[in-house]
Amino acid sequence: MKIPLDENKLIYMQIAEAIEDAVISGELNEGDQVYSTNQFARLYGINPATAAKGINLLVEEGILYKKRGIGMFVAEGARNMIIGKRKTKFIEDYIYKLIREAEKLNISKEELIDIIKAYEGGNK
Amino acid sequence: MTYAVECRNISKSFGKNIALSDINLNLEKDKIYGLLGRNGAGKSTLLNIVTAQLFPSSGEVRIFGEAPYENDRALGHICIVKESGMFLKDVKVGDALDIASSFYANWDNNLAERLLREFELDRKKYYKNLSLGMKSQLGIIVGLASRAPITIFDEPYIGLDAAGRQLFYDALIDDYMENPRTIILSTHLIDEVSNLLEEVIILHKGTVKLEGNSEDIKNKAFYISGIKDRVENHITGKKVLSKEEFGKTLAVAIFDNISEKEKRVMEADDLTISNVPLQQLFIYLTGGRMIKRGDINE
Numbered sequence: 001m002k003i004p005l006d007e008n009k010l011i012y013m014q015i016a017e018a019i020e021d022a023v024i025s026g027e028l029n030e031g032d033q034v035y036s037t038n039q040f041a042r043l044y045g046i047n048p049a050t051a052a053k054g055i056n057l058l059v060e061e062g063i064l065y066k067k068r069g070i071g072m073f074v075a076e077g078a079r080n081m082i083i084g085k086r087k088t089k090f091i092e093d094y095i096y097k098l099i100r101e102a103e104k105l106n107i108s109k110e111e112l113i114d115i116i117k118a119y120e121g122g123n124k
Numbered sequence: 125m126t127y128a129v130e131c132r133n134i135s136k137s138f139g140k141n142i143a144l145s146d147i148n149l150n151l152e153k154d155k156i157y158g159l160l161g162r163n164g165a166g167k168s169t170l171l172n173i174v175t176a177q178l179f180p181s182s183g184e185v186r187i188f189g190e191a192p193y194e195n196d197r198a199l200g201h202i203c204i205v206k207e208s209g210m211f212l213k214d215v216k217v218g219d220a221l222d223i224a225s226s227f228y229a230n231w232d233n234n235l236a237e238r239l240l241r242e243f244e245l246d247r248k249k250y251y252k253n254l255s256l257g258m259k260s261q262l263g264i265i266v267g268l269a270s271r272a273p274i275t276i277f278d279e280p281y282i283g284l285d286a287a288g289r290q291l292f293y294d295a296l297i298d299d300y301m302e303n304p305r306t307i308i309l310s311t312h313l314i315d316e317v318s319n320l321l322e323e324v325i326i327l328h329k330g331t332v333k334l335e336g337n338s339e340d341i342k343n344k345a346f347y348i349s350g351i352k353d354r355v356e357n358h359i360t361g362k363k364v365l366s367k368e369e370f371g372k373t374l375a376v377a378i379f380d381n382i383s384e385k386e387k388r389v390m391e392a393d394d395l396t397i398s399n400v401p402l403q404q405l406f407i408y409l410t411g412g413r414m415i416k417r418g419d420i421n422e
Contacts, residue, residue, distance in 0.1 A: 008398040046319045
């Protein structure tokens with residue numbers, strides 16, 4: 001059983017995002033060891049060099065760090081770093097898109113804000 | 125740096141037919157290469173030249189720095205599995221494996237036995253009585269168990285169903301991680317193997333159309349769609365592979381660098397952007413449905 005990947009996206013970005021997701025959700029805590037390149041390769045059925053590229057991206061950003069001979073670990077402050085990074089992306093990917101889509105549908109900003117305020121999670 | 129396989133200005137003609145023209149390739153040690161091309165692109169001709177089963181009309185091959193012709197040491201580094209079988213008819217599966225084991229210095233008998241079980245191949249069966257799929261399985265077992273520093277699979281899965289192919293891909297990645305070596309997968313089942321590849325070589329009409337790291341290639345191939353004028357605006361100066369219009373919408377496939385900033389600007393203009401899967405890029409580059417085509421030669 002392989003975890004399916006989105007073929008319209010870069011694989012190594014998807015690996016990096018999967019690790020980030022695990023840190024945000026608390027599945028991986030700061031100081032925890034991350035799956036190895038080979039484990040990722042096996043899990044997703046991908047070339048290990050591609051998996052390594054995704055991991056190295058997070059090392060460059062300071063989210064992961066390498067303990068020589070042991071493996072990769074989640075850095076201290078990683079969660080905040082990821083959340084900070086995601087917030088910027090969230091505004092660009094979701095909020096701006098939401099506003100543009102609302103404009104297309106003639107939903108005013110006030111209406112939009114009301115909808116957001118009225119939302120209480122779940123099926124509302 | 126010594127390359128695992130070096131092709132220098134390889135050309136090959138059969139009579140008036142030009143099969144390969146001025147191929148230059150450097151294949152690095154311990155990477156998985158995909159050799160992709162349509163039928164008749166020259167894949168098998170190139171592989172036969174690399175493995176010294178065919179002489180080039182001009183040019184040179186080097187295997188770990190040495191010419192392979194009548195060179196047992198250079199050829200001992202190579203195992204090639206072809207779709208057309210490789211064994212004598214009156215040999216049993218088990219004997220075929222024994223014969224193969226004597227060819228390859230790094231042969232791993234445990235791996236051969238394990239794969240034999242996984243494929244549920246009967247070692248007492250005669251080669252001539254095997255189905256096409258079983259013959260392919262035997263070829264795959266030999267290729268993987270050979271652990272040859274250069275292992276070539278030339279369309280190795282004729283008659284093999286999707287489950288059997290998946291077994292091959294899984295075994296390949298598993299064993300490659302334990303024992304890295306140069307692997308060349310020649311195939312037209314691109315969507316199935318694209319995630320396994322580190323490097324991609326696209327051969328088209330006897331020439332190298334595109335070559336490079338598979339993720340880098342994918343990172344230059346984009347679909348962009350949206351309102352026609354806006355799309356036109358943003359793709360000025362970019363290499364366009366294909367254009368399709370429906371009403372006021374325009375969808376294009378481009379092969380060019382797009383920065384994160386450019387992407388943001390496009391998205392703000394309500395354009396949709398995604399990466400083109402390798403298989404689709406291959407179709408664009410090798411003359412599938414094409415409305416407008418840029419000149420791509422990387």
